[in-house]
Every structure is written in C-alpha cells, then in structure tokens.
Amino acid sequence: MxxxxxxxxxxxxxxxxxxxxxxxxxxxxxxxxxxxxxxxxxxxxxxxxxxxxxxxxxxxxxxxxxxxxxxxxxxTPVIGDVSMETITETIITESTMIGHNPDTPGGCGIGIGLTINIDNLKELKCSLLDEEYIVIANKDKNFLEIAKILNSEINRGVKIKGAILQRDDGVLVNNRLLIKIPIVDEVQLIEKIPLGVKCCIEVAEKGRVIEKISNPYGIATIFNLTSEETKKVVPLSKALIGNRSGVVIKTPQGDVKEKIIPAGNIYIKGCKTTEEVGIQEGAEKIMEKISFLNVQDIFGEDGTNVGGMLRNVKNTMSKFTGENIEDIKIKDLLAVDTFVPQRIKGGLAGEFMLENAVGLAVMVGTEKxxxxxxxxxxxxxxxxxxxxxxxxxxxxxxxALTTPGTGKPLAIIDIGAGSTDACSIDKFGRKAHTHLAGAGNMVTLLIQKELGVENFNLAEDIKKYPLAKVESFFHIRYEDGSVQFFNEPLSPSIYAKNVLVKNGELIPIDIQNTLERIRDIRRESKRRVFVANSERALKKISLTKNIRDFEFVIIVGGSALDFEIPEMITEALSKYGVVAGCGNIRGIEGPRNAVATGLVLGDREC
Structure with a gap:
C-alpha cells in the first residue's frame, strides 16, 4: 500500500x-x-x-x-499575454479641437464666440462690445458670483453667448441669468483653455442630443475648416455623438501634438510560407490566416505596438527558461474585434471616443x-x-473519465487563465491534444477595455459575478429581472447604483454604463473568447476537423466554475449533437482536479 x-x-x-x-x-x-x-x-x-x-x-x-x-x-511551460491594439492610429494632431461632455449642463442651444476669462469682462472697451464671447470661470468663483457678473455685463451690452465653468454649477448659474445661454460645466482642466480663440458650445434640450458639433461638417462650417482639417476632427465629432452637451475650441496651430506609434503588422510563419496581416485588417482576417497555416512562429513588425508586445512575451519566457530568445516561438494567437475608449488628445476632462481595436492573446511554448x-x-x-x-x-x-455518465469518444476542454487546452480519446484509444491562446485573462481585458475600467480586479469581478440594480433601500433587481427584498435598509452609498453580487455582498460599480450595457459586454466577451476558442480547439483535435466526431465533451478548469460559461459552451455545442457539460471529477470535485486525479491513477487503463 x-x-x-x-x-x-x-x-x-x-x-x-x-x-x-x-x-x-x-x-x-x-x-x-x-x-x-x-x-x-x-x-x-x-x-x-x-x-x-x-x-x-x-x-x-x-x-x-x-x-x-x-x-x-x-x-512544457507556456506563457500567455494579452494586448489591445487600436486600428485607428491617429486621434487628433496639431490644429486641435477640444471637446467635453458634462452630465449637468445649463440652458440649451448653440453659442459661438471668443473665449474670455470672466475677470476680464469688465476691462472690455466699447470698441470690443461688437464681438461675441464665451466666458471662462474657474472654481475660485461660486455660482452666485458668476451669475451676478454675467447679468451685469449683459446689461452693459456685452454679447455673452455661452459659458464654460470648472465647478458643477451649470444649472445653478443658468437659473439666475436674465438671458439664458448654453453653459458647460465640470471642465477639470479649465486652465488649459486658450483665451481669445473661437469656441462653440452646444447644449441640447432634455431628452435630445447635440447635432451640430457631433457632425464633422457642422464643426467645419463653424470654424471654416479645409477638407484636410475636417478629416482631423472626425474623432472629436464621433466622441460627442449621443451626448447632451459639448464644447469645441479651435486651438492655435501646433498647440497640441502627439507621437504616433503605429499598430503594425503581424507575421505568421508556417512550414513553407510566412503570411503578413495588418492589425487594421481586423480579427477575422488575422484568424483566417492562422487557421490554414501550421503555425511555427508569430512575430510583429519592428517599431510598432504589436511588435513590442510579441517581443516582450518572448523575452519573458527566455528569462524564465534560460533559453535563447531566438529559440522561443509563439505557437498560437487569438484575435478578437472590439471597441475601446480612446482619450482625445488635448481633452479637458478625460474626453474619449469609442474606437475600433483588436484584442490579442498569444501563447508561447518552448521545446525544453x-x-x-x-x-x-x-x-x-x-x-x-x-x-x-x-x-x-x-x-x-x-x-475526466471519472465523471459519472461519460464514455468514449471523449473530448475535454480545459479553460484556464491564459490558455484553452483540449484533449481527446477515441474508441480505439487514440489521443490528440492542443494548446490555444486566449482564456480568462483575455475576457477580463476585453471587459476592462470596452467599459473603460482602469482597475483589472474590478474587471475580473465583473466577469465572475452577476449584476443587480439597487432600486430602493429595501430591494434590488437582478440582471435577469428577479427581485430580492431586505428586512434591513441598504446602505445609502449604494442607493440607485449598479452593484455586483459577490458572495452575498453588494459591491457598487462606479461606471458610466447601464446595467444592460455592462451585462451585454460581459456576455459577448465570453462568447468571443470561451465559445469561439472551444469550437476552435475541438476542431483541431478531431481527426476529421468535425466536432461531431465526439459523443461526449467535458468542460474542466477554473473557468468552468463561472456562473454562465458552461451554459454558453453547452448551448453552442448542442447543434453538433454532442453531450456537453461541466465535469464532475470522481463525482465530487466538480470541474477541478482532473489532471491531479489522472496522475494518481497512473498507468491504469482509461
């Protein structure tokens, strides 16, 4: 014994x-x-x-x-890494437009004029009263002072067409004005706004969105832009689409510049040929190239985002294994199309636009x-x-064969943090296996980028736990529509917020997205990685490249404990006529412990 x-x-x-x-x-x-x-x-x-x-x-x-x-x-040790490469490389350069979208603007309409500090209004001479102005007021002045000065100057004949405030005072100021004007507030970096330049403010009525400055031709009309200049403001106009308010300022030529690092090209080396594909061509094209090649190595274009990312992965593996970096090869890559918030260069309060991007997960193996x-x-x-x-x-x-109710031919999908592994055994005992890039960490990255979440751990929790909306001090409504009531009042700090239900605790999510939007992004991220990679892995280990070859598919690994992944994969595989579900190793362990159990069983027959 x-x-x-x-x-x-x-x-x-x-x-x-x-x-x-x-x-x-x-x-x-x-x-x-x-x-x-x-x-x-x-x-x-x-x-x-x-x-x-x-x-x-x-x-x-x-x-x-x-x-x-x-x-x-x-x-063989493997290392996975994930990166996000934007398809559009240039945001805004040189003659830059600056946009902003506060939550509580004041007034409504469009105001166009030259920017002027509120303290300089009193210095305007009669000869300058024919000009139209947009007033700038920083946090040193409260709403009462601002309203008093604006009313006084309007009565003096100054043509004030709008205001930009640093404090969250737009509505308070507007309520006290004799003549209503559009007001944009909560401009954090108000000191960066140049004075004496042309500016346009637009505030839509409640329930509507801005139309003029969310249209590149509208901006071109206001600022008399050339066709080349109009091309440069497209990202800004896109960033303002769907907003209730915004401000656009034409800064002096060359006032804002940015260095462009191109997304770059990926090179996929097969046995006989090397294929080239650009990040800008999108994930579908990249995966199409990978699917028909027996991948020997993948590398990126020097001096580009993707080139640096792929090189860094090889450097990390070389450091751990002691092998020469030239002997380490990237064996697989998963590309996923997505959208990421891109900060607008020259923005005053973290303005961003949703831009096309490609999420990349890679996996490196060594021969050692x-x-x-x-x-x-x-x-x-x-x-x-x-x-x-x-x-x-x-x-x-x-x-996995210790799971009750299983038999041969059998396929196992092991979904971890960095890779999706699959292995199979047919009726004759023949086995096959594969290791693919992309798993839990890739899903977390997609959630993090699409929601604009800076904290990786928060994105990880969004991936793992269901959502709810706190609708009163005594009840919450889950994402599936079900309601839970409480005998004791909930904390005021989470009232009316979206929360994660994590081990019985309600964790508030301070993200500017609806519950439905967060849920959709979470589920779609899982489908694009877990479901797509599961089908890709099963086709690789099938002798005929047909998932129908398998009668049983068992999902194991840490990600199989997720509250919705097994259901997604089972639903996706049902069309192939296979029995698919979450493993239960030895009838008690659930999807965990498959390999450890197999090691104990040793050479005994499957």
Whole structure:
C-alpha cells in the first residue's frame, strides 16, 4: 500500500489529489488547491506546491512522512499575454479641437464666440462690445458670483453667448441669468483653455442630443475648416455623438501634438510560407490566416505596438527558461474585434471616443521540458520520492473519465487563465491534444477595455459575478429581472447604483454604463473568447476537423466554475449533437482536479 499525491502544476493554480493505492484498489482521500507561484515548470513553483500539500495533509491529519510518492504532470511551460491594439492610429494632431461632455449642463442651444476669462469682462472697451464671447470661470468663483457678473455685463451690452465653468454649477448659474445661454460645466482642466480663440458650445434640450458639433461638417462650417482639417476632427465629432452637451475650441496651430506609434503588422510563419496581416485588417482576417497555416512562429513588425508586445512575451519566457530568445516561438494567437475608449488628445476632462481595436492573446511554448529538473528540486526540498507522471493531456483524460455518465469518444476542454487546452480519446484509444491562446485573462481585458475600467480586479469581478440594480433601500433587481427584498435598509452609498453580487455582498460599480450595457459586454466577451476558442480547439483535435466526431465533451478548469460559461459552451455545442457539460471529477470535485486525479491513477487503463 502506498500514499500517492498527484500534483497538477497549472498556469494559475496548483491542484493536489491524495489517495491510498494498492494493487487492487485506489481510494481517494482528499484534494486541495493553491495559486501557482512563479511560471509553470520553474523553481518558483515549489512554494505553491508546499502550500497545497501541507494544507491537505493538515486537513486529513496526515504527516509529510506518510507520503510515499509524488507525481507531477509532464508539460512544457507556456506563457500567455494579452494586448489591445487600436486600428485607428491617429486621434487628433496639431490644429486641435477640444471637446467635453458634462452630465449637468445649463440652458440649451448653440453659442459661438471668443473665449474670455470672466475677470476680464469688465476691462472690455466699447470698441470690443461688437464681438461675441464665451466666458471662462474657474472654481475660485461660486455660482452666485458668476451669475451676478454675467447679468451685469449683459446689461452693459456685452454679447455673452455661452459659458464654460470648472465647478458643477451649470444649472445653478443658468437659473439666475436674465438671458439664458448654453453653459458647460465640470471642465477639470479649465486652465488649459486658450483665451481669445473661437469656441462653440452646444447644449441640447432634455431628452435630445447635440447635432451640430457631433457632425464633422457642422464643426467645419463653424470654424471654416479645409477638407484636410475636417478629416482631423472626425474623432472629436464621433466622441460627442449621443451626448447632451459639448464644447469645441479651435486651438492655435501646433498647440497640441502627439507621437504616433503605429499598430503594425503581424507575421505568421508556417512550414513553407510566412503570411503578413495588418492589425487594421481586423480579427477575422488575422484568424483566417492562422487557421490554414501550421503555425511555427508569430512575430510583429519592428517599431510598432504589436511588435513590442510579441517581443516582450518572448523575452519573458527566455528569462524564465534560460533559453535563447531566438529559440522561443509563439505557437498560437487569438484575435478578437472590439471597441475601446480612446482619450482625445488635448481633452479637458478625460474626453474619449469609442474606437475600433483588436484584442490579442498569444501563447508561447518552448521545446525544453523542465519538469524533470523540477521533480529533483521537489524531492530535495521535501525528502519524498517524486516522478514525472505522464503527459498532461493523457492525465486529464484519465481524470475526466471519472465523471459519472461519460464514455468514449471523449473530448475535454480545459479553460484556464491564459490558455484553452483540449484533449481527446477515441474508441480505439487514440489521443490528440492542443494548446490555444486566449482564456480568462483575455475576457477580463476585453471587459476592462470596452467599459473603460482602469482597475483589472474590478474587471475580473465583473466577469465572475452577476449584476443587480439597487432600486430602493429595501430591494434590488437582478440582471435577469428577479427581485430580492431586505428586512434591513441598504446602505445609502449604494442607493440607485449598479452593484455586483459577490458572495452575498453588494459591491457598487462606479461606471458610466447601464446595467444592460455592462451585462451585454460581459456576455459577448465570453462568447468571443470561451465559445469561439472551444469550437476552435475541438476542431483541431478531431481527426476529421468535425466536432461531431465526439459523443461526449467535458468542460474542466477554473473557468468552468463561472456562473454562465458552461451554459454558453453547452448551448453552442448542442447543434453538433454532442453531450456537453461541466465535469464532475470522481463525482465530487466538480470541474477541478482532473489532471491531479489522472496522475494518481497512473498507468491504469482509461
């Protein structure tokens, strides 16, 4: 009799299965998991392995000396990375227009005039009263002072056609004016507005949106732009589409400049040929090139965004493995079309526009398997016999087949943080496996970029947990329409806000998007990565490239615990006539522990 621990060192988590093994029987005693420390297959893994083993031994009241053997998985370390490359490279340059969209403008209509500081109004001589003005007022003055000065100057004959305020006082000032004008407020960087230049303010009526300055030809009409200048203001006009208010200022030539780093081209090297595709051609074209090539390596154009990103991934792998960077190859890439908020160069309050972009996830493998070396290090650290137990895909199949109700031919989809792995076994015992770029981290990036969320952890939570709207102090409405009531009043800090329901706690989301919009982005991001990659992986491991070859498909891995991913994948695969669903390893573990369980089973027949 032996006590054997199977340890699956993954890219994100390290999982352990412990069993008592005899010639005739295997009795599993328990399992545990801990986050993987360091890059998979490196010495840094030992700390996470120790944490996972000791927590399990303590739970079972075992000692380290009780262990007879440790088996670890045989797998080449891989590293995944994600990046977002914008298709449109130029935002605004040189003769720049500056736009803004406050939430609470004052008045309505269009105002055109020269910018002037409110303190300089009193210095205007009679000869200058024929000009029309847009007044600038910073936070030093409150709404009462501003309204008093404006009314006084209007009575003196000054033609004030609009105002730009730093404070959130637009409505308060407008309510006190003798003659109503459009007012834009909450302009954070008001000191950057040049004085004495032509400016246009537009505020729409409630329930409507601006029309003049959200149209590039409208801006061209106001500022007498040439055709070339009109092309440059297209991003600004796009940024103001759908807004209730905005301000556009023509700054002096060359006042705002930006350095352009092009998105660049991707080069996909096959066995016989190398294909070139530009980021600007979009994700569909990129994936089309990848699909018909036996990819040997992928690299980017020097001096571009994508070139730097792909080079950085190879540098990271080289650092961890000690291999020459030229020997490290990118084996797969997933491209996804998306939209990202782009900050407008020269903006005064973080103005942005939604721009087309391509999300990229890449995966790098090396030819150097470091697991034998890691096994020696673990043995030296723990004093326990350690062996490399077998190819990870084989072990995953053995573990997955302990799910009740499964059989051959079987395919497994293992969705992790950086990669989507798949392996299969047919009725004759023939096996196949593949590793593809793109998984949980890619989905988080898409959510983060499309919603304009700066905090990665918040985007991760949006991916993992359902949404709700706090509709009163005593009830919330979930994204599916169901309602939950509370006996005690909810905190005023979350009243009328969108929240995440995380382990029974309501976490407010301070994002300028509706609940429906956040939900749509979350679900669409998952479909474009998890569902698309699952179908891509199954076709790669099918002998005929047909998903119908499989009777059973089991979803395993950390992402299979997601509250909606298994349902999405199951629905997508239903059209192929396969039995697809979330795994339940050994009937008790759910989708976790497949490889660790397979390592304990060892050479026993599937």
């Amino acid at each position: 032996k006590i054997i621990a199977g340890i699956d060192i993954g890219n994100a988590t390290t999982e352990v299965a412990l069993a008592r093994v005899t010639d005739s029987e295997i009795k599993f005693l328990g399992s545990s998991l801990y986050k993987t420390t360091g890059l998979k297959g490196t010495e840094e893994n030992i700390e996470g392995i120790k944490k996972a083993i000791f927590s399990l031994l303590e739970k079972l009241d075992f000692k380290l000396e009780d262990l007879d053997l440790i088996r670890i998985n045989e797998a 398997n470091q697991m034998e070396n890691l096994a020696r290090l673990i043995k030296s650290e723990l004093g326990i016999e350690v062996e490399v137990g077998g190819v990870e895909a084989d072990m995953a199949i053995k573990g």
